[in-house]
Amino acid sequence: MDRTADFLHQLRSISISDTDPFNDDGLGYKTQLNDSLPVSRLPPEILEHVFLLHAECDHPHFILTFDIDGKKVYPAGIDLAWLKATHVCRRWRQIALGYTELWRHVDSALGPHWVREMISRAKATPLCLTADLHSRNAFMGDVISSNLHNTQMLSLVCDPISNGTRRVASSLFKKPAPLLESLVFMSHLYSWDGAVTIFHGGAPRLRHLTVRQCGVFPWNSPVLRQLVTLEIHELIHPDYMDVLVALEEMKAVEVLVLRSGAATFPPWIALPQRAGGPITLPSLVQLTLAGVITYIAWILTHTRLAKTTKLSITCFASESTRTDFQSVLPVLAETGCNLAYPRVVYGSVFETPWDRLFFVRAWSSASHPEQPTDKPGTAESDFHLAFNWARGSGPHDHLGLLAAAHQVLSHDGLVDLQVGVHSALWTPQVWLDVFGACLERVRGVRVNSIAAPSFVEALALDTSRGGVVAPRLASLGIKVRFDQTLRRGAELHARLLRTLRRRKARGAVLGRLALFECLLAETQLDELRELVPSIDSW
Amino acid sequence: MPTIVSVDDSTVPGEGSSRLLLLVSSDNKHIVVEEDIMSRSRFISKQVEGFEATSQRHAILLPFSSFVLNKVIEYCSHYRGYYLLEDDPDAAPPGRSPVREWDQEFLDVDRNMLLRIIKAAHYLEIKSLVGSCARAIADMIRGKTTEEMREILGVENDFTPEEEHSPSSKCTG
Numbered sequence A: 001m002d003r004t005a006d007f008l009h010q011l012r013s014i015s016i017s018d019t020d021p022f023n024d025d026g027l028g029y030k031t032q033l034n035d036s037l038p039v040s041r042l043p044p045e046i047l048e049h050v051f052l053l054h055a056e057c058d059h060p061h062f063i064l065t066f067d068i069d070g071k072k073v074y075p076a077g078i079d080l081a082w083l084k085a086t087h088v089c090r091r092w093r094q095i096a097l098g099y100t101e102l103w104r105h106v107d108s109a110l111g112p113h114w115v116r117e118m119i120s121r122a123k124a125t126p127l128c129l130t131a132d133l134h135s136r137n138a139f140m141g142d143v144i145s146s147n148l149h150n151t152q153m154l155s156l157v158c159d160p161i162s163n164g165t166r167r168v169a170s171s172l173f174k175k176p177a178p179l180l181e182s183l184v185f186m187s188h189l190y191s192w193d194g195a196v197t198i199f200h201g202g203a204p205r206l207r208h209l210t211v212r213q214c215g216v217f218p219w220n221s222p223v224l225r226q227l228v229t230l231e232i233h234e235l236i237h238p239d240y241m242d243v244l245v246a247l248e249e250m251k252a253v254e255v256l257v258l259r260s261g262a263a264t265f266p267p268w269i270a271l272p273q274r275a276g277g278p279i280t281l282p283s284l285v286q287l288t289l290a291g292v293i294t295y296i297a298w299i300l301t302h303t304r305l306a307k308t309t310k311l312s313i314t315c316f317a318s319e320s321t322r323t324d325f326q327s328v329l330p331v332l333a334e335t336g337c338n339l340a341y342p343r344v345v346y347g348s349v350f351e352t353p354w355d356r357l358f359f360v361r362a363w364s365s366a367s368h369p370e371q372p373t374d375k376p377g378t379a380e381s382d383f384h385l386a387f388n389w390a391r392g393s394g395p396h397d398h399l400g401l402l403a404a405a406h407q408v409l410s411h412d413g414l415v416d417l418q419v420g421v422h423s424a425l426w427t428p429q430v431w432l433d434v435f436g437a438c439l440e441r442v443r444g445v446r447v448n449s450i451a452a453p454s455f456v457e458a459l460a461l462d463t464s465r466g467g468v469v470a471p472r473l474a475s476l477g478i479k480v481r482f483d484q485t486l487r488r489g490a491e492l493h494a495r496l497l498r499t500l501r502r503r504k505a506r507g508a509v510l511g512r513l514a515l516f517e518c519l520l521a522e523t524q525l526d527e528l529r530e531l532v533p534s535i536d537s538w
Numbered sequence B: 001m002p003t004i005v006s007v008d009d010s011t012v013p014g015e016g017s018s019r020l021l022l023l024v025s026s027d028n029k030h031i032v033v034e035e036d037i038m039s040r041s042r043f044i045s046k047q048v049e050g051f052e053a054t055s056q057r058h059a060i061l062l063p064f065s066s067f068v069l070n071k072v073i074e075y076c077s078h079y080r081g082y083y084l085l086e087d088d089p090d091a092a093p094p095g096r097s098p099v100r101e102w103d104q105e106f107l108d109v110d111r112n113m114l115l116r117i118i119k120a121a122h123y124l125e126i127k128s129l130v131g132s133c134a135r136a137i138a139d140m141i142r143g144k145t146t147e148e149m150r151e152i153l154g155v156e157n158d159f160t161p162e163e164e165h166s167p168s169s170k171c172t173g
Helices: A002-013 A027-035 A044-056 A081-087 A090-098 A108-122 A139-150 A163-172 A222-226 A240-249 A293-302 A319-337 A395-409 A428-441 A452-464 A469-475 A489-503 A508-531 A533-537 B042-054 B066-078 B101-106 B111-124 B127-141 B146-153
Strands: A066-068 A071-073 A105-107 A127-133 A151-158 A182-186 A208-212 A229-234 A255-260 A286-292 A310-316 A346-350 A383-387 A415-419 A442-447 A480-482 B004-006 B020-024 B030-034 B058-061
Touching: A027 A090, A044 A081, A044 A090, A044 B111, A044 B127, A081 A090, A081 B146, A105 A108, A108 A127, A108 A139, A127 A139, A139 A151, A139 A163, A151 A163, A222 A240, A240 A293, A286 A293, A428 A442, A428 A452, A428 A469, A452 A469, B030 B066, B042 B058, B042 B111, B066 B101, B066 B111, B101 B127, B111 B127, B127 B146
Parallel strands: A105 A127, A127 A151, A151 A182, A182 A208, A208 A229, A229 A255, A255 A286, A286 A310, A310 A346, A383 A415, A415 A442, A442 A480, B020 B058
Antiparallel strands: A066 A071, B004 B058, B020 B030
């Protein structure tokens, strides 16, 4: 091997233009030289493997169109960086062209010429097609239609304006797709034809289905029975009973995501009563539910989950559903708070834009997805806890929330406390109560601008009583983080820090108090004077 | 196919709980290794099955140097007893080679050595090692221009000007 390498080195040192034994360009010589290199003596299947891994990161991902000043902008094209490898030498090109797997990821953003070229190079290899069916990509309708029989993965965005593209999408779902395993369909204001079930059962291999904003989803489609992953994002709530009937048939489903947009409050829809016991979803690994709180509770009441099922819930609630909320708290507590499901991820109940709506964002987390993971104490027993609620929430809500919070706080895990209270009810005393329950376990405190006054006042109150909270937080090195929604955000933070440095604040606690003082002085003093009468005496 | 020569039992003590194999490299170095370590290699496993069928034990001659062979043995020793999906002949092939931190350090070698290891791994049918080497090569050329790729791998541009500038060689949509 070493002798070969020496020989090659000597060969390389000879000027090609001097020798040129084969032709004017010395190309034959170069080809022979390439053939003798170690890299060229790799079997083609290894080079194919390398190309595939090289291409892996560069496969065109779905590119959404976007608006600039009301004008639609579409990507001009995609530069497939991995194609450069096919320009290295003849052998590499030859191998790449012959390796059909490399060419099967096709995106409409490539334009008609390259879409067709890649499909032709992919030959009989099942395709992964991604298309934004806007008017400029109208050719994709024909392309997909004529290749649907050989498509393994299909991602479609349907133009919300063009009826033509919607017709194309609709016609596609009526054709057989024998190899299709994964379908992603995004639309706006598009309604599935109720009479058409997806692919008429002509997609026997379909296992993964994601549908966003399609208007009305055909919950009676037989294709649902075979799915392993189902992700539905709808603007309006589905018919709950339809969902349940469909779920009853979905014995193979492992990942189920049901997200509905904010309900139109009021009026509230009366949920149907269902006879029979809960539905068992034996294979379910992950359940994500988002929607109106009573809907979530209803689904949870009617399904029996394995204890290892990862559950994530996001609930919308309104003043008009306050009573409902109170009634479903036990259900949420059952699934979320008492750790009957040890791997429950988190649940949140959050506000709608309505002024009178209350807003809770609570509870537990083994590893909250929104939290940084590099902090200490992110083990599964850790807890994430957040409270938020809106102005106008009544004492009834307040007590309910505290009751829920108490269940969370009574657990042994660590606590991340996020408070974005928009209510005079979250008094300094509430802060102290919360700290009283979990101070030893707090690992982070995050406060938004609205909650800041009561937090500062709580610290002042605590200090006047001999103070345990501030010293404890300081001793733990906990930094109080301001929510980035502060009026002037980062700029303000920077200014505050400069101010602090000038003042040469003495200790960590004093520094934080000074930070608040600066914050209040420079941003919301008048407003905060109303909320915190004692502010001038700090 | 490798040349197989008969060896007597004194050369290859194979009666212990973990039997030993004698591997002979192309530079005629004799390396004794536990059979268990090399069981990740489909090629070696098939050879061993052959030994059992004939009740004769042999040395296995391999067409690469002891330096490369020792690297492969180091890899196999590290993953001794580990289950790697890629090496499971009964499992469906994984969609993509996983990134393993240890492999990345292990394969932090010069280009020629990397190519020799991947070739040996391919010969020995150690799919996990082939995958890791292929990933290392892919990482080596990722983000590089064509010219830089040629430089890294020492490859000459052997395209005619027509081939190089043909419209079909560009892909900008």
